[in-house]
Amino acid sequence: MSLPKVALALGLLGALGTAPARAQQQGIHQQSTEYEAPTDPLVVQKLDKWRDQKFGLILHWGLYAVPGIIESWSICSEDWIERDSTIAYEDYKKRYWGYSQVFNPVKFNPEQWASVAKQAGMRYLVFTTKHHDGFNMFDTKQSDFKITNGPFKNDPRANVAKYVFDAFRKQNFMIGAYFSKPDWHSQDFWWSKYATPNRNVNYDIKKYPWRWKHYQDFTYNQLSELMHDYGTMDILWLDGGWVRPRETVNAEVRAWGAPIPEFSQDVNMPRIAAMARQAQPGLLMVDRTVHGPYENYQTPEQKVPDQPLANPWESCLTLANNWGYVPNDVYKSPTKIIHSLVEVVAKGGSLLLGVGPRPDGTLDQEAVTRLLAIGKWLDMNGAAIYNTRATPRFRDGATYFTQGKQGTRYAIACLPENQPTPTTLTWTGNLPRKGSKLTLLQTGKAVPWTRQGDQVRLTLPATLAKQAGAYPALAFAFVAE
Known part of the structure; x- marks a missing residue:
């Protein structure tokens, strides 16, 4: 090397x-x-x-x-x-x-x-x-x-x-x-x-x-x-x-x-x-x-x-x-x-x-x-991460997107180091299908989300914010439009 x-x-x-x-x-x-x-x-x-x-x-x-x-x-x-x-x-x-x-x-x-x-x-x-x-x-x-x-x-x-x-x-x-x-x-x-x-x-x-x-x-x-x-x-x-x-x-x-x-x-x-x-x-x-x-x-x-x-x-x-x-x-x-x-x-x-x-x-x-x-x-x-490929719109700010071979879309929000986990997250583009479930991989549970125009807004579990820096990034799975 x-x-x-x-x-x-x-x-x-x-x-x-x-x-x-x-x-x-x-x-x-x-x-x-x-x-x-x-x-x-x-x-x-x-x-x-x-x-x-x-x-x-x-x-x-x-x-x-x-x-x-x-x-x-x-x-x-x-x-x-x-x-x-x-x-x-x-x-x-x-x-x-x-x-x-x-x-x-x-x-x-x-x-x-x-x-x-x-x-x-x-x-x-x-x-x-x-x-x-x-x-x-x-x-x-x-x-x-x-x-x-x-x-x-x-x-x-x-x-x-x-x-x-x-x-x-x-x-x-x-x-x-x-x-x-x-x-x-x-x-x-x-x-x-x-x-x-x-x-x-x-x-x-x-x-x-x-x-x-x-x-x-x-x-x-x-x-x-x-x-x-x-x-x-x-x-x-x-x-x-x-x-x-x-x-x-x-x-x-x-x-x-x-x-x-x-x-x-x-x-x-x-x-x-x-x-x-x-x-x-x-x-x-x-x-x-x-x-x-x-x-x-x-x-x-x-x-x-x-x-x-x-x-x-x-x-x-x-x-x-x-x-x-x-x-x-x-x-x-x-x-x-x-x-x-x-x-x-x-x-x-x-x-x-x-x-x-x-x-x-x-x-x-x-x-x-x-x-x-x-x-x-x-x-x-x-x-x-594994078995994924790039999506046409790969990034919005600190949130990155991948797609599995079976079509599942993933959003991965990179969080600031040693900072409390936020209670909400937003990204633009890569929109979930209307009425579909959006799952937080860290817990395996669905999180509430809303859409306004081209922006998605997520409400995260309050328990995630208890320990600063515990989560380098949060990943979400969903079916995209």
Whole structure:
């Protein structure tokens, strides 16, 4: 994944300074503006199933959890990244690679992660099998730089990706494998013959095509392992959108501000997709930001689009400020996440929420507490979220609207945080059918309502107002005109 919305921050056990404000967008993947719908019937079917899930979990876990810093980016030499000026860059990279010899998650408990995610109301998983730093969280045969080659190697669960996928599969999650197309540890991507000036391949592919062919095969072979040896997969979630065919680099990509080389960094997606879908029929491919047949849904990062999108999409947001675990990180409130979920779903998307496990393999208790609070709200109000689609008029002020596949309309009123629940609510548009019942999902009971022109006015039970902030949002079901 890319940079959190706040700047680089949190530096290497105090060694990194705070990045300048302009760095805030440098690592973030902007969404594609073009979309090509899939035609494979199995992919179309799975995409519709995925759109029903609405709420997913992305787990960033790797070497960066050991010092508790931003994922991977500190080893990239671009001018928006700050490091301790007393440490030479090559020495810093060696120190970072060295975390592989101390990463020992002795409390690794994927069943607990899956249980918390289930209670949070999440329904699909994306797990980082490898981030840009090239450290593999699965037992790949293509590299020795992996979790099964360090102090955790003798643990019966050393092949952590396998056990993460199994644990979430047992909780009926759709399963997604995150995989970084760039691999900064590979000699076929960052060749030690040359300096590593930025996130791209550090040699001229036109001059050394054989080396890039090695890298294409390396990528293909690793993905083949994931597609063949780790159970049923629903999503292949490919990050690192700057690694792409040269012909797909358009004005939109140039606007990111990332350096763009004069050669193509094509990993041969047609070959990868053919292999992956033969192993996993109907697999959703998410080649992020590379518009075309291998980006089955779009992935705006650390933002919610201003308007509904007609294409399948998910907003990738973090529960705290960072994708991975960072000590003393600042978590968003359950109410804020619930409001984001409501807005995303009303605009036709899904929410993929980022949480970073600690280096010992546990989830931070503060994250767990917030996730369970979100799940408590979804237990009562999930009908307005799951299996819904956007309505033509998706919003009126702080009230959002969704529609179930059987035609039930939902109004979800997002309430101010830590404020008493109001005794009345109004919205304009999305009118209930005259004489019909309007049900408050929180209680399962009908509430009185009246209509004046294009406005609906509800009278809420006085008991709701007794505890300020108890209800992040109130959802209502009705039959629309």
